Amino acid sequence: MTADTKKSTHSMQPEDTPQLRALYASFEQQHIKPLWAQVGNLMPQHPRPRAVPHIWKWADLLPLARQSGELIPVGRGGERRALGLANPGLGGNAYISPTLWCAIQYLGPRETAPEHRHSQNAFRFVVEGEGVWTVVNGDPVRMSRGDLLLTPGWNFHGHQNNTDSPMAWIDGLDIPFSYMNDVGFFDIGSDRLTNYATPQFSRSERLWSHPGLRPLSALQDTASSPLGAYRWEFTDRALTEQLLLEEEGQPATMEHGHAAIRYVNPTTGGDVMATIRCEFHRLRAGTETSTRREVGSTIFQVFQGRGAAVIDGVTHKLDIGDIFVIPSWVRWSLKAEAQFDLFRFSDAPIMERLNFARTLVEGGPP
Amino acid sequence: MTADTKKSTHSMQPEDTPQLRALYASFEQQHIKPLWAQVGNLMPQHPRPRAVPHIWKWADLLPLARQSGELIPVGRGGERRALGLANPGLGGNAYISPTLWCAIQYLGPRETAPEHRHSQNAFRFVVEGEGVWTVVNGDPVRMSRGDLLLTPGWNFHGHQNNTDSPMAWIDGLDIPFSYMNDVGFFDIGSDRLTNYATPQFSRSERLWSHPGLRPLSALQDTASSPLGAYRWEFTDRALTEQLLLEEEGQPATMEHGHAAIRYVNPTTGGDVMATIRCEFHRLRAGTETSTRREVGSTIFQVFQGRGAAVIDGVTHKLDIGDIFVIPSWVRWSLKAEAQFDLFRFSDAPIMERLNFARTLVEGGPP
């Protein structure tokens, strides 16, 4: 019998008397809530998230983004034409999970999203399209298919679409965490971009995107990655090599048929930002991952291939661009029909740094 | 002009047309919330907590705790006779701040609070009284006036009152943070205590409470302090020495007339637990501290002496046992009429580990 199931019968439910009512009224007046009236909810046996697993279909999202492009101008004040995915369990806020924000952002031909900066950490992942540059502290970063772009907290950034076609991508931030815990600062910057150049590679890449090499001009470790763009060609090659090494009998994959990389801060080898972990997973056709439960919430976006997610025992077929969220301690696994590529982000750095991380791999070691 | 103040006039408020309404209806249906409709609230210029500063008077709390002792039995299910302090700004939850829980716990003569364990980190601080032992994983820890006692996450613990008098103390935990972020696990343990001994010193103290000395049997660093009790006599002596050293012209105090210690994990020199910082502050009579703003929420309890807190420009006279909370980025300072001693706890480790910490000392360096 558990703390939860005993709630109705536990020993601390006193008889309802006038004195008790008077006491409870005094509690109310003095801004007091007794633990015994709420412990089962506040401190459940295991995480019991209000957030629910949910899938947003790209086929639904993209048309809405396009319509927003027609109806909503982009500019100062609203700042971004971003459609936040609102977890159905989280009461109408644009929180995909209690900690994370995920939005599809849309920039029409020749549009500019003005510069600002905020404490919230942000990344962008590009499932399709090209032609937009994000300017981070004056450094223009090309956005192309399969790229991960970072704008860690307190860096000025804006976007410009340099083409005659619109472009959409996803933004990930720690807005809910920042909002709930009152940590956020926000500054508006230039209404126009501070740099309209459209170089192939950003300065940050030219300085940092060399494997195992660190500039002597930047030996101080940084809380967030100094590398602004993680290019698809590198991600793809790393995953390809892992699967080839596996075929050669070498240890390289996370589990059989399942290659995966974590995007890291080259100054530390740790997560790219203090609150958000970014990864990319590739399953060989026919692979089914082990089933996991993890403390913390995680979001996937299908990048290419064909497969499904099994969440809490239910199989969901997935198409390119689909985004799904797995709340804390919910069972999940992935299945690949064809080679199946997924971008992933999560709040795992929060859980690990605060000593709350737990993972249970079913059939694995306890 | 700021993002906030421009909200009403910003460039992204489109004309209200049937198409726009249809789009917004589609958003609703697809679980989408647009950023432009909420950015000013979600991402304010600086932290704008819903939590408010508030003071709970010990003179109000203690009688209510005593009445609870008469009306509410303690036992399994409700687990603890704990009166949670509910921040008036946080909508009726027993959250003293978005991250922290603070309660007055009351144990009558010869009562036992049953054993359990949970992921949530907990401490107790004793403003008055004695006679209770907390049993942590089978190790009985005496609770006396001025002591800080730890029960870090996932350690079984219960309490027993070994005397004919009741005792009250405060509990501090990271329950709101754990609940909001879905990280908590809970296990019930023995209904009776696993150890009814009442030793003067716990095993953890006998092993760890020797300054600068570490047992060779415990060289592995731990996420939480292995020391279960921080005794008042040591705290008092440390603060006394700081003020004496200051009088001798030595650097020892935090600022003139303001001595302070942080309770630390002896295996690392860092905070006692991954989410909660505990400190003790002493002001010499007549001292007024500098005014600070800090990211994160902090709670003080007056331990002894006479003084006041100045919160957001308002001076609040304080008596022994009074508990007050200062939400994120709210201005505060302390003033001592007589020597003024305060226990303090906060969520600063969360802010520092996640790179959100900021402190502004007015008149200090930027």
Add this chain to the structure above:
Amino acid sequence: MTADTKKSTHSMQPEDTPQLRALYASFEQQHIKPLWAQVGNLMPQHPRPRAVPHIWKWADLLPLARQSGELIPVGRGGERRALGLANPGLGGNAYISPTLWCAIQYLGPRETAPEHRHSQNAFRFVVEGEGVWTVVNGDPVRMSRGDLLLTPGWNFHGHQNNTDSPMAWIDGLDIPFSYMNDVGFFDIGSDRLTNYATPQFSRSERLWSHPGLRPLSALQDTASSPLGAYRWEFTDRALTEQLLLEEEGQPATMEHGHAAIRYVNPTTGGDVMATIRCEFHRLRAGTETSTRREVGSTIFQVFQGRGAAVIDGVTHKLDIGDIFVIPSWVRWSLKAEAQFDLFRFSDAPIMERLNFARTLVEGGPP
């Protein structure tokens, strides 16, 4: 067959021809030494120290120190009346091991040893006597029986004997390491002490010697311990408690009957200085420790009690004050006839920080 034993017959010994002699002559002229002529010596199968195990008897040392006191004045230039223990295997240098220096220092009645500072890290351990104060950066530190005193690198320090009796103690430093690796700087300071006060407790103790408490005025971690004195009463109590806890069936000792503490830097929980580890060991009467081999060199001084060291299979009976050195990878264990107390220091931090540490406990896990 090993690299060493094959040296005489290995395949790289070419025939002695005029061409070979000419080549070897060219090597000499060009400052070249071929690896093949020396690999077995330079890179043995396991550490094969030139340093040898050796015991210095306190009964021999103390009289020589006294005679030095009569014949050698103390002062600037020679700096200290210190008798360095010279490992018989290390060719006449005052190196007790390749990394460490150990000396008996002697200060006559009312004498002063002048102030200086150096990169070399130093400690003092007091096996008997009292009456001397070491002044570290102006802070006088009382030296009493059983105390460990630190003067980490680059702190000015001098000594004064405030009594009419002489006093002797041991100094431990990383002089050989510093000398061999060319890292040392040296500054002379005041010929007289900068502070002749003789307080019971140093400022550093008054600030730092409170278990688990850290001053808010000193939150920056330091490379060396900020605590200048580790008092015998604390060491003794910690060891006493470990043995009592063991008797109560609690895990507390390093192995059965063997209590031990490491002196640590309270800002990190790590070693007191970057190159030198200090520990204190107590064996219950009748205890024999397991036999160990460790990379790095270690020195013990008998503090009190009766026992023996077994070094490379040979048992050496030990008396109070005796000092012995165990070079790298030499087998050792300790045996107690009566309760047996030993101070220990070693170069283990060097080995651990540079990833060379290895320990083999015979009969233990590999």
Add this chain to the structure above:
Amino acid sequence: MTADTKKSTHSMQPEDTPQLRALYASFEQQHIKPLWAQVGNLMPQHPRPRAVPHIWKWADLLPLARQSGELIPVGRGGERRALGLANPGLGGNAYISPTLWCAIQYLGPRETAPEHRHSQNAFRFVVEGEGVWTVVNGDPVRMSRGDLLLTPGWNFHGHQNNTDSPMAWIDGLDIPFSYMNDVGFFDIGSDRLTNYATPQFSRSERLWSHPGLRPLSALQDTASSPLGAYRWEFTDRALTEQLLLEEEGQPATMEHGHAAIRYVNPTTGGDVMATIRCEFHRLRAGTETSTRREVGSTIFQVFQGRGAAVIDGVTHKLDIGDIFVIPSWVRWSLKAEAQFDLFRFSDAPIMERLNFARTLVEGGPP
């Protein structure tokens, strides 16, 4: 006046009496050396290395390596055909500095150097040539011009020349440090290689050589870099970009006209091995670096271009392949006639981890 210069006149030189002689004789007999007789040498005012700056000309080294190839077979026992550079100040040992070993290794057509492993950390740098594979724990690593190859401590490794031409390169190890401090272990392995494949890229590169990407199969940090090869094309590109960024007015170079990278462990962002730092420096034509003094010893090899080193005020013109050593605290700078590329390695990780590092940039901040 310094401790050194006062040595001849200091106050601790007692009169030469029969008693003194008897005392000194007793010292000798008891393995004691008094500090006052040696402090000036052992603890100089600043590092006064016995090692001297020295330059080995590639034009001298390579012919001797070739002759060795003709006269000395390679094989078990001698292990490697390696010509160790012996610092003229270090008494005939093959130590280029007190901590480091540097050798030119030569492998004839179709030769194999047998497998072994040792605690000593090793790298190879290839100034010219190709055709050799180093097999590290069964993973064949191609060696080509400009590449840095790692064989960190305790990894089995051998070499094979797969071509009809000989090849020479430099080996860098911490042999002197390991030998002096008795930390080394050595195991012989297979006489033949365990893998004769000659892949373009090693497994370690295929797993680790992707900028900012970490395999999820290898999340544990390692003491040494898991990446076995740092290819010239990446080094060259990183340096080229730094100079281009500098031209564009961006901060990227170490000082004006001076680009530099450090080779790092991708799991930590720190040095590739616990004892050896590896870097590559490029000077634009006409650049002269600032003059530096550093604690620790450093070695350069000229890779390409034309320039000179100024060591202790003396200018040495340098040619491709030339190797020079700068002992601790010796002044040095570099001058480029044409673009000037140099590989560098040093013992800086030892100095930093043990808190002995100091750098003085002349004309820079103190």
